[in-house]
Amino acid sequence: MKVTGKLEKIEDQSGWQEFGYGSMGEVNGTRRAYILPFANQKDSMLRTIRIQTFFEYDSWGRIKNITYPDDEDALNAVKTK
Numbered sequence: 001m002k003v004t005g006k007l008e009k010i011e012d013q014s015g016w017q018e019f020g021y022g023s024m025g026e027v028n029g030t031r032r033a034y035i036l037p038f039a040n041q042k043d044s045m046l047r048t049i050r051i052q053t054f055f056e057y058d059s060w061g062r063i064k065n066i067t068y069p070d071d072e073d074a075l076n077a078v079k080t081k
Contacts, residue, residue: 015048026061029054 022028051069
């Protein structure tokens with residue numbers, strides 16, 4: 001995915017985080033990997049925990065739904081008059 005002018009990936013000693021963007025520039029998802037220093041050092045897959053979070057927005061750019069790594073949805077009820 002080609003991202004122009006947006007933060008795409010952060011890496012540090014704890015792992016990395018990637019960001020996905022929608023057509024209006026909103027963050028529509030994040031992927032995070034944590035590297036566990038105490039786990040099996042021979043296999044990097046065994047020392048990494050990966051999680052994903054997804055975001056949905058309404059037509060006004062307000063967060064409508066967040067899907068957490070355990071597939072739980074947090075619906076945001078927006079008051080309208």
